[in-house]
Amino acid sequence: MGGVTSSMAAKLAFFPPNPPFYKVVTEKSSGLLLLDRFPHRENVDVLKLPTRRGNKIVAVYVRYPMATRTILYSHGNAADIGQMYELFVDLSIHLKVNLMGYDYSGYGQSSGKPSEHNTYADIEAAYKCLEESYNTKQEDIILYGQSVGSGPTVNLAARLPRLRAVVLHSPILSGLRVMYPVKHTYWFDIYKNIDKIQFVKCPVLVIHGTADEVVDCSHGKQLWELCEEKYEPLWIKGGKHCNLELYPEYIKHLKKFITIVEKPPSSRRNNNPRKSMDQSSTTNRHHHHHHSGRRRSTDCFEAPRKSTSMNTKENLDLINELCEYKFDQSDDKVGKLRIPYEHMERSRKSMECRENPRLSTDMKAEWGRKSVDCIDRSRN
Numbered sequence: 226m227g228g229v230t231s232s233m234a235a236k237l238a239f240f241p242p243n244p245p246f247y248k249v250v251t252e253k254s255s256g257l258l259l260l261d262r263f264p265h266r267e268n269v270d271v272l273k274l275p276t277r278r279g280n281k282i283v284a285v286y287v288r289y290p291m292a293t294r295t296i297l298y299s300h301g302n303a304a305d306i307g308q309m310y311e312l313f314v315d316l317s318i319h320l321k322v323n324l325m326g327y328d329y330s331g332y333g334q335s336s337g338k339p340s341e342h343n344t345y346a347d348i349e350a351a352y353k354c355l356e357e358s359y360n361t362k363q364e365d366i367i368l369y370g371q372s373v374g375s376g377p378t379v380n381l382a383a384r385l386p387r388l389r390a391v392v393l394h395s396p397i398l399s400g401l402r403v404m405y406p407v408k409h410t411y412w413f414d415i416y417k418n419i420d421k422i423q424f425v426k427c428p429v430l431v432i433h434g435t436a437d438e439v440v441d442c443s444h445g446k447q448l449w450e451l452c453e454e455k456y457e458p459l460w461i462k463g464g465k466h467c468n469l470e471l472y473p474e475y476i477k478h479l480k481k482f483i484t485i486v487e488k489p490p491s492s493r494r495n496n497n498p499r500k501s502m503d504q505s506s507t508t509n510r511h512h513h514h515h516h517s518g519r520r521r522s523t524d525c526f527e528a529p530r531k532s533t534s535m536n537t538k539e540n541l542d543l544i545n546e547l548c549e550y551k552f553d554q555s556d557d558k559v560g561k562l563r564i565p566y567e568h569m570e571r572s573r574k575s576m577e578c579r580e581n582p583r584l585s586t587d588m589k590a591e592w593g594r595k596s597v598d599c600i601d602r603s604r605n
Contacts, residue, residue: 238373238400238415239339240303241332247307249273249283249334260285263310274354276330276346280337284327284351285310286359287317294389294483295323295359296367297351299344299374301395305333312470319476320483322367323359327351329377341376341415348377352385363387367483371395372440372466376416383424390456390486391429392479395437395466398444422451430456430482432475434464456482 248261249271258271268288273281285306296316300309306328317324329344330337337343355361367390370378375396382391397403400415410417422429429452433445442460449458459478461469469475 238302238341239329239331241329241339242303242305242308245307245333246305247310247333260307260310262307266314269314272354274327274350276337276343276350278330278337278343278346280330280335280343280346282327282330282335282347282350283333284325284354285313286354287313287324287326289317289321289323292317292321292323293487294365294367295325295355295361296320296369296392297348297355298324298326298369299348299371299376299378300326300328301372301374307333316479320479322483323361325351325355344377345380348381352381364389367392367486369394373397373416375418376400379418379421379425380416382427383421386426388425388427390427390482391425392482393429393431393445393448394469395433395440396431396445396448397440398447402444403440418448419451422448423453426453428454428456428482428486430478431458432461432469432478433458434461434466434469436463437466439466456485 247263250259250261251257252259258273259265260271270286270288272284272286274284275281283306298309298313298316300306306313306326309326313324313326316322327347327350328335329339329347331339331343335347352366355366356363363385364387366385366388368378368382368388369392370376371394375393378391378393379396382388396418397416398419399410399417401407401411402414402419410420429449431445431449431452433440433442435442445458446460449455459474461472461474464472
């Protein structure tokens with residue numbers, strides 16, 4: 226069943242930038258890994274990490290002096306770490322944290338093919354590297370998932386009871402729910418955040434734009450309602466899917482969140498009103514493009530691909546048919562499903578977000594999975 230679902234997700238839901246926005250090169254004098262086109266930074270490592278599914282993923286680790294917290298960032302669907310690199314550096318500086326970002330299997334220079342379950346193995350490899358190579362404790366890690374990245378983020382967070390916090394940036398309830406307001410979770414759906422979020426035990430911040438044209442803001446609001454330990458959310462008025470970092474309240478709210486989660490749980494509850502927050506004034510909306518401190522999200526997408534989908538009624542009929550589908554049948558029937566998941570993440574607006582990378586050390590690691598073995602794998 227998992228193989229069928231992953232196969233479908235790979236065909237319908239993943240759009241790695243092609244060609245990738247970076248290459249990995251080895252510096253002859255030092256043997257360090259570097260991202261080409263990016264200036265060398267002493268505080269940035271470029272890594273290749275093995276996953277439990279046999280792939281090698283590329284990651285970057287940005288150090289901040291004397292940082293006590295580390296963000297593990299899972300990017301959106303049509304981005305790679307070449308495009309995200311400058312944003313990673315900016316966030317590390319503004320939030321005073323270490324930050325690790327990584328590419329999913331089949332993205333950038335990571336080997337393998339994109340699939341739901343590969344992304345689960347990818348984030349586990351990055352998390353394991355933080356623990357074993359950087360001596361980062363679970364309670365000092367903040368998982369950050371943007372858009373499709375909310376899938377691996379929630380999946381891992383549900384299995385780590387001592388996490389410091391989670392940030393969900395324009396998250397999805399599930400892959401299918403981006404397209405259709407289904408009331409039930411189907412076996413062939415992917416990234417079932419709606420079912421897993423209840424198992425996340427740490428504070429959760431949800432950030433979503435009210436004018437998001439790709440993933441409706443209702444996804445973020447419903448996930449926030451289902452969180453066990455809610456933090457005051459940020460609904461950015463007029464914010465879209467790819468530009469939330471340009472609003473001044475984005476970084477302000479993140480800073481406040483990180484300050485609050487530094488405190489003991491008892492203190493956090495006193496500072497955590499269960500209310501919604503409509504941030505962003507008209508003035509901010511007019512001027513956010515001129516804010517110099519942060520860059521636009523690089524999870525911006527090309528025009529949606531031509532879909533071979535049938536009309537909505539036919540797709541919904543097929544959803545009901547697939548609900549009855551027996552798992553011992555061939556995958557051919559699944560191949561007939563052409564729900565346009567590509568609309569889940571619109572593709573990138575040309576090449577305007579190109580950025581430039583840096584340095585690193587090749588790492589070896591074998592996933593002992595000791596940090597995630599406390600969870601029943603059936604939740605996947």
